[in-house]
Amino acid sequence: MISIKALEEKILKEGQVLSGNILKVGSFLNQQIDTAFLKEMGKEIARLFGDSGVTKILTVEASGIAIAVAAAFEMDIPVVFAKKGGAKNMSEDRLCAEVKSFTKGTVNTISVDREFIKNQDKLLIIDDFLADGNALRGLLSIADGAGATVIGACTAIEKGFQGGGDALRNEGIRVESLAILDEMADGEIKFRLQTNAM
């Protein structure tokens, strides 16, 4: 399993802080994928949620897919990913939500064919980044539309200073992030101490 510290070190070493509160981690997470590191992140998610009765992982394309697959391999459960926009190979009976992208500044409709989430499902929602929480809220809304239970949500990197994760925690949702950045001003990164950490 990855230690929280290993991910923090990776962020400090390879991450780049760009203007507008953008953290670029394309070298290992969301454009180039460090496969060995991804596998360790999957193991850590399995450690956090493996005993919670999760039946399925729900994520959203595109960069959530890699980490969702890594976790699913460890937990032996299927992944469902919500799609952005429509495509001819989707059914008309879909669960939809509107999501504003922090990095792209656009609003997307994300959707899942209704047949892939059932009301008996116990979902773990996974994404690579948690900033304002818009993507997670979209996925929560889709889970709600299916009548499914949400066991919790897990993201690789949370920008704690944007407040999206804590707002969800205050609403009673279990949200775990493998690393939480509480400060990123002037390129100076400060991590939140997590008691659940390995």
Place this chain on the structure above:
Amino acid sequence: MISIKALEEKILKEGQVLSGNILKVGSFLNQQIDTAFLKEMGKEIARLFGDSGVTKILTVEASGIAIAVAAAFEMDIPVVFAKKGGAKNMSEDRLCAEVKSFTKGTVNTISVDREFIKNQDKLLIIDDFLADGNALRGLLSIADGAGATVIGACTAIEKGFQGGGDALRNEGIRVESLAILDEMADGEIKFRLQTNAM
């Protein structure tokens, strides 16, 4: 490793042929992911290309990511995925290509930060579907722009009757597909016999 036969049976059992030559395999490949099956597909790709000196897998978001990660886990190499459109967390120095989507009917610019593909890289290009070959050609063009070597391309499902795969093979590119459909008329699926199959 997956046998070609296992994938063919899965396509026959779970795939749905929709109008306009659309094959829907959302139940196990490109919306819901059958994790155990995906892992086997990764092993089969590693069998086909494991000895070819591949240094990196190149794919395109979104549904290529899962199968690329599955193969990369087996081959212990990194994945790079091209992104559609722009985002604030990408650099300005990008390798770009235009790609027409068969299922969406749209033209997308796909791009990769130049820093993630080097001219010494030996690439395996992976995608979930091969129809007209537009996505593979876009990725080949990106590889070419980086001066990288392309060892070959591998897709899960090729619609052979659309000719994109054979056109690339005729140009001397090694293209492997785990299942090739040579006919899909009236919902009747016929697979191509592959000599390389397990």
